[in-house]
Amino acid sequence: MNISQVIRKHRKEQNLTQEQVANYLGVTAPAVNKWENGISYPDITLLAPLARVLKTDVDTLLSFHEELTDLEINQFIKEISSEVLKKGYEKTFEKADAKIKEYPNCDKLILFTAQIMNGYMVMGMEDIAGKEKYQKQILGWFQTVAESTDKELANMAVMSLSQNYITNGEYQKAQELLDQIPPLGFDKRMTQAKLYRHQGQRDKAYEVYETMLYQDSNRVVGDLMQIITMLCEDAEFDTALEFADIAEKVADRFELGTYIGKSSRLMIYAKEKKVEETLQVLEDVTAGMDTMDFGKKSKLYRHMKFKDDDGSKEMKTFIKRSLEMDEDLEFLRDTNAFKRIVNRLER
Numbered sequence: 001m002n003i004s005q006v007i008r009k010h011r012k013e014q015n016l017t018q019e020q021v022a023n024y025l026g027v028t029a030p031a032v033n034k035w036e037n038g039i040s041y042p043d044i045t046l047l048a049p050l051a052r053v054l055k056t057d058v059d060t061l062l063s064f065h066e067e068l069t070d071l072e073i074n075q076f077i078k079e080i081s082s083e084v085l086k087k088g089y090e091k092t093f094e095k096a097d098a099k100i101k102e103y104p105n106c107d108k109l110i111l112f113t114a115q116i117m118n119g120y121m122v123m124g125m126e127d128i129a130g131k132e133k134y135q136k137q138i139l140g141w142f143q144t145v146a147e148s149t150d151k152e153l154a155n156m157a158v159m160s161l162s163q164n165y166i167t168n169g170e171y172q173k174a175q176e177l178l179d180q181i182p183p184l185g186f187d188k189r190m191t192q193a194k195l196y197r198h199q200g201q202r203d204k205a206y207e208v209y210e211t212m213l214y215q216d217s218n219r220v221v222g223d224l225m226q227i228i229t230m231l232c233e234d235a236e237f238d239t240a241l242e243f244a245d246i247a248e249k250v251a252d253r254f255e256l257g258t259y260i261g262k263s264s265r266l267m268i269y270a271k272e273k274k275v276e277e278t279l280q281v282l283e284d285v286t287a288g289m290d291t292m293d294f295g296k297k298s299k300l301y302r303h304m305k306f307k308d309d310d311g312s313k314e315m316k317t318f319i320k321r322s323l324e325m326d327e328d329l330e331f332l333r334d335t336n337a338f339k340r341i342v343n344r345l346e347r
Contacts, residue, residue: 004038005149006061006105010054011036012147024053060104068106077112084120085317089128093117097137107148111157114141118160120318122167139164146177155181206303214301217254221247221264228264232271240268255298259285270328278329279337286319286341320345 011021018032025032025046034040042050051058068076076099084092096113103109118138121128128134142164145157158177165174189208196205224247231240244264251261262284269278296306323329323342332338 003041003061004036006056007032007042007050007054008036009144009147010056010060014053014055016053021050021053025049056104068103068109070108073106073109073112076109077116080113081116084117089117089120089134090130093134093137100141107145107150107153110141111145111153111160114138114145114157115160118164203303207305210301210304213254214304217250217256218260220250221256221260224250225264229267232267237268237272241265244268255300258287267328270326273331275332275335278332279335279341282323282338282341286316286344316345 011018017029018036019029022029022032025042027046031040035042047058047061051061054061080092080096083095096117100106100110100113117134121131121134121138139161142157142161146154146161148154148157158181162174162177165171165177189212193205193208196202196208224243228240228243228247231237231243247264248261251257262281265281266278266285269281320342323345329338
């Protein structure tokens with residue numbers, strides 16, 4: 001984000017017009033307009049007073065802390081994902097907030113941090129003190145990125161904001177946001193893979209095709225899961241099981257792992273309160289989490305690059321919390337089998 005974008009962003013955050021900023025600084029409104037459009041820049045003597053007007057600092061105006069690399073961002077997200085389970089949500093949030101204040105112009109950092117902190121809040125961490133304060137800040141982070149010049153990041157932020165509005169029953173606001181996202185453009189990956197092939201870069205071509213295969217098969221299972229969820233809401237459990245069979249076959253055929261394949265049955269049996277069936281699926285699902293590196297071992301994805309850490313430890317802790325909080329599993333809480341399964345996730 002350059003200085004023109006920084007000025008515009010902070011001016012809007014302070015609910016100031018260009019004319020108001022101009023009056024504070026003793027310049028004209030067209031001058032401020034030129035700053036925000038990158039046509040000209042504020043005089044060096046105006047930087048300090050401009051920073052005060054916008055309630056920021058000169059380093060931020062000059063993008064002193066401009067960006068982090070993708071590697072640095074991923075490492076930070078990994079850190080807070082681990083620390084939220086060890087040190088608690090509140091302390092981890094403070095660390096995340098401090099990092100964003102250090103790099104206020106790094107939209108990718110802000111988006112990924114907002115997503116991970118929102119995810120932990122939504123999925124089973126209901127004992128957070130002052131939850132509303134954190135929700136408000138996370139919402140603010142999403143709103144910041146929604147105005148990013150990086151359209152991909154902006155669209156992801158808009159999607160997250162829409163999900164928030166849907167959860168809160170504000171459907172009109174959610175629809176208005178979704179309408180801002182343009183239809184998907186042309187996917188260049190097929191052409192890119194073809195180019196790699198013709199250039200003799202076969203490993204790169206394989207990687208593109210395999211990545212598409214992996215993502216698309218996961219997306220198919222995800223779509224089936226959404227249909228299963230709706231069928232359960234409509235109490236069409238027999239039909240839901242038919243879709244679960246399809247989801248399991250897709251996951252098995254495309255080697256997505258036992259955890260992915262078996263999960264769809266869990267919600268069905270839990271909604272029906274079938275004790276034996278639910279416990280059996282829980283056994284299968286949790287056993288399938290002993291390792292999440294199935295992709296590395298598959299010939300389907302042998303050219304893809306997977307992280308060394310498969311995230312199974314963090315996932316187990318996350319799922320354990322979810323099982324303990326899920327109201328649909330209340331009928332199993334006092335059974336020894338359920339307790340044993342939950343305790344297994346601690347190892």
